[in-house]
Amino acid sequence: MTxxxxxxxLPLVVNKVAQLRELLDTVRRRGETIGLVPTMGALHEGHLSxxxxxKTACDVTVVSIFVNPTQFGxxxxxxxxxxxxxxxxxxxxxxxxxxxxxxxxxxxYCPDHRTWVEVTGVTDPLEGKCRPDHFRGxxxxxxxxxxxxxxxxAYFGQKDYQQAMAIRRMVADxxxxxxxxxxPTVREPDGLAMSSxxxxxxxxxxxxxxxxxxxxxxxxxxxxxxxxxAREIAERMRQVIAKAEDAxxxxxxxxxxxxxxxxxxxxxxxxxxxxVHIADTRLIDNRLLEPxx
Amino acid sequence: MTxxxxxxxLPLVVNKVAQLRELLDTVRRRGETIGLVPTMGALHEGHLSxxxxxKTACDVTVVSIFVNPTQFGxxxxxxxxxxxxxxxxxxxxxxxxxxxxxxxxxxxYCPDHRTWVEVTGVTDPLEGKCRPDHFRGxxxxxxxxxxxxxxxxAYFGQKDYQQAMAIRRMVADxxxxxxxxxxPTVREPDGLAMSSxxxxxxxxxxxxxxxxxxxxxxxxxxxxxxxxxAREIAERMRQVIAKAEDAxxxxxxxxxxxxxxxxxxxxxxxxxxxxVHIADTRLIDNRLLEPxx
Numbered sequence: 001m002t003x004x005x006x007x008x009x010l011p012l013v014v015n016k017v018a019q020l021r022e023l024l025d026t027v028r029r030r031g032e033t034i035g036l037v038p039t040m041g042a043l044h045e046g047h048l049s050x051x052x053x054x055k056t057a058c059d060v061t062v063v064s065i066f067v068n069p070t071q072f073g074x075x076x077x078x079x080x081x082x083x084x085x086x087x088x089x090x091x092x093x094x095x096x097x098x099x100x101x102x103x104x105x106x107x108x109y110c111p112d113h114r115t116w117v118e119v120t121g122v123t124d125p126l127e128g129k130c131r132p133d134h135f136r137g138x139x140x141x142x143x144x145x146x147x148x149x150x151x152x153x154a155y156f157g158q159k160d161y162q163q164a165m166a167i168r169r170m171v172a173d174x175x176x177x178x179x180x181x182x183x184p185t186v187r188e189p190d191g192l193a194m195s196s197x198x199x200x201x202x203x204x205x206x207x208x209x210x211x212x213x214x215x216x217x218x219x220x221x222x223x224x225x226x227x228x229x230a231r232e233i234a235e236r237m238r239q240v241i242a243k244a245e246d247a248x249x250x251x252x253x254x255x256x257x258x259x260x261x262x263x264x265x266x267x268x269x270x271x272x273x274x275x276v277h278i279a280d281t282r283l284i285d286n287r288l289l290e291p292x293x
Numbered sequence: 294m295t296x297x298x299x300x301x302x303l304p305l306v307v308n309k310v311a312q313l314r315e316l317l318d319t320v321r322r323r324g325e326t327i328g329l330v331p332t333m334g335a336l337h338e339g340h341l342s343x344x345x346x347x348k349t350a351c352d353v354t355v356v357s358i359f360v361n362p363t364q365f366g367x368x369x370x371x372x373x374x375x376x377x378x379x380x381x382x383x384x385x386x387x388x389x390x391x392x393x394x395x396x397x398x399x400x401x402y403c404p405d406h407r408t409w410v411e412v413t414g415v416t417d418p419l420e421g422k423c424r425p426d427h428f429r430g431x432x433x434x435x436x437x438x439x440x441x442x443x444x445x446x447a448y449f450g451q452k453d454y455q456q457a458m459a460i461r462r463m464v465a466d467x468x469x470x471x472x473x474x475x476x477p478t479v480r481e482p483d484g485l486a487m488s489s490x491x492x493x494x495x496x497x498x499x500x501x502x503x504x505x506x507x508x509x510x511x512x513x514x515x516x517x518x519x520x521x522x523a524r525e526i527a528e529r530m531r532q533v534i535a536k537a538e539d540a541x542x543x544x545x546x547x548x549x550x551x552x553x554x555x556x557x558x559x560x561x562x563x564x565x566x567x568x569v570h571i572a573d574t575r576l577i578d579n580r581l582l583e584p585x586x
Contacts, residue, residue, distance in 0.1 A: 017468060114414040115432075115466035121407040139408075140467075147468040173408035174433075175310060175440040 011063070011092045011100040017148050020101055024062070024150060032059035036151035036178070038142060041065040042082040042196035043091050046186040050155035051095045053183055062149050063092055064101040066108060071137030082199050101149070108144065117143050119166045119173070122260050126273055127162050127284070130250045138163055139170050146178045154178050159185040159193050161273060161286040162260060185285070187213070193285045205279035208244035212276055215240040215252070216287040219272045223289045228266040230254035241276055250275035250282070257288065266291055304356070304385045304393040310441050313394055317355070317443060325352035329444035329471070331435060334358040335375040335489035336384050339479040343448035344388045346476055355442050356385055357394040359401060364430030375492050394442070401437065410436050412459045412466070415553050419566055420455050420577070423543045431456055432463050439471045447471050452478040452486050454566060454579040455553060478578070480506070486578045498572035501537035505569055508533040508545070509580040512565045516582045521559040523547035534569055543568035543575070550581065559584055 014020045027034060035054030039047050047063075054061040065088055072078035085102065092100055116136050123135040146154065156164045164182045171180055186194045191213035192206070201209055215237035222233050237252045254263045257271045266289065273286040307313045320327060328347030332340050340356075347354040358381055365371035378395065385393055409429050416428040439447065449457045457475045464473055479487045484506035485499070494502055508530035515526050527545045534540050547556045550564045559582065566579040 021470070110465065112414075112462075113466050115410065115412045115463050117408065117410055117467070119408045121405075144466075144468045147470055150470065169405075170408050172403065173406050173437075174410070175437045177314070177440055177443065 011089065011097040013089065013100045013102055015102055015104065015107065017103065017107060020062075020099070020148055023099065024060075027060045028150065033152045034058060034149060035061045036145065036149045036154040037061065037063045038145050038154065038156075039063060039065055040067045040081065040196065041088050042084050042199070043088045044186075044194045044196060044198075046157050046159060046194035048091060048095060049186050050157060050183050051092065051097060053181065054153065054155050055095060055097070057181075058151075058153060060098045061095075062099040062101055062151065063097050064103075064145055064149075066101075066103055066141070066145075068108075068137060068141040069105060070109070070140060071134050073131055073134065076131070077197075077200075080200075082196055101145075108141065116140050117170060117174075119169050122162065122165045122169050122258075125255070125260055125262070126251055126253060127275065130275060135163070135166050139166055142167055143170065143174070143176065146176055151178050153181055155181050155183060157185060158182050159195065159285065161271060165258070165260060191217070193283075195283065197281055197283065200281040201279065205281065208247070209278045209281075209283055211241045211244045211247060211278075212274060212283055212285045215274065216272055216285060219254075220287060220289055223266060223270075223291050228291065230263045230266055230270065233266075233272070237272070237274065241274070244276075244278060246279060248277040250277070254289070268293070304382065304390040306382065306393045306395055308395055308397065308400065310396065310400060313355075313392070313441055316392065317353075320353045321443065326445045327351060327442060328354045329438065329442045329447040330354065330356045331438050331447065331449075332356060332358055333360045333374065333489065334381050335377050335492070336381045337479075337487045337489060337491075339450050339452060339487035341384060341388060342479050343450060343476050344385065344390060346474065347446065347448050348388060348390070350474075351444075351446060353391045354388075355392040355394055355444065356390050357396075357438055357442075359394075359396055359434070359438075361401075361430060361434040362398060363402070363433060364427050366424055366427065369424070370490075370493075373493075375489055394438075401434065409433050410463060410467075412462050415455065415458045415462050415551075418548070418553055418555070419544055419546060420568065423568060428456070428459050432459055435460055436463065436467070436469065439469055444471050446474055448474050448476060450478060451475050452488065452578065454564060458551070458553060484510070486576075488576065490574055490576065493574040494572065498574065501540070502571045502574075502576055504534045504537045504540060504571075505567060505576055505578045508567065509565055509578060512547075513580060513582055516559060516563075516584050521584065523556045523559055523563070526559075526565070530565070530567065534567070537571060539572060541570040543570070545569075547582070561586070 035058030037050045037054055067081050117139040118136055119139050168180050219233050234252045241247050252274045254270050254272050257269050263270050270289045275284045328351030330343045360374050410432040411429055412432050461473050512526050530545045545567045547563050547565050550562050556563050563582045568577045
């Protein structure tokens, strides 16, 4: 099979791994580079910023759309997760994406699947504590996608900070020949980090959700003012979040940006991370804090 | 850098991952296929049969020599494991192998290595029970080697039957783009399966070690004669092994050739597997039993 696609037909929607491999082998034989943007669909400007970055840097861009069941816990929102394939494909067409890879669960996981990629250390705290087996599902499916696509570069958002660090760790430890690029979080005009789960928020909850951004900005301001006490800054962040009367905090943490180990005194670059339930929606966000030394 | 090597200089010994990648990128750009034979060195005719198979089927053959520390238990023979690099390289030269990849521990595992590839199910019984974490070390290093080399085909011996099945499972589950070929066990003239650990045996122990082969041949004969009772066959095998007065059996098992689940009544292809200590040396072997139905 040869790869032919008129600009107007983009993206070519591929459902099967074998077809994807065949198409991308042709791309590679032409000496062209391949960028991969792994997504669970429900695409927003955050995803599209990754897509545009890939389009700029690579000859051919593959966007995968797959709601990966193995990264959801039994009580999580797998069934409710927004699925908006038609709109997603229109967005990818607007970006001139060459390939949308949209496999079924059965195409990704065979019935006797028994292999897991486990990153320890960086996945242990924070999300790892709140969502057991979440990162195991993420790193396993991401490595599978890397192997299916054979991309030169793969793009991830900083919004899922711990995920990005886990994937970087996996790629380094397993000598995966795909380079990882982590792109800045894209925010709504008022500061709320873009997330497919924001659609769960009713207008009132959407307003209350701003406390996440406010608390991170306050942390930045405190560090800029010379405060180096991570515990105090986290406590002040919790007070800001508590202004949303129904906010339920999973964690507010200041951590080492590489290892995600907790920081006591801020002596270098530090990342503030948080996970907060607003109404029934669990939101995460983070911000790098870079003290002038 | 370009790949240049006179026939007389083969194999080219490569110690660094980056150099290996560069050399093999050149091979791939020429459209040539790459075969990989992962070994721990101390090469014998078993290894060399894999090497010759790769040389026949692939344009370029890479043999890795790396005694992988993560697949040894704390009480196992990592320190004593035979290291015979000069002789190994001469054997590879005789086979006209293009590349010997001989990395240091530090080149393979960075100090903050935290990622493990875990195959469950097929790795649980037999060796998995006797050697906790063994297969985790094997599958992790093999995936690393696959990612370093980007081979089209990788060759493994049937002698390490459960290992071969674990690697097949990993490759299928993680969509690894390397094909696995499992080649027949090579035996000494009297039947003992070739193994780097055979060098541990003194002449008397070497003689007693023949009970492994004898018990497997007897199992084959019993099945040929119509015996379908796996428990009885395993018991008869144990009696043969007990002829070696100091033999200590880790397991003797008849199992499904794919899943390695225990078999009660033999109704189709079955594999007989065993692990036995003779003197201080732990030996493994196996044999496929194919009843005429």
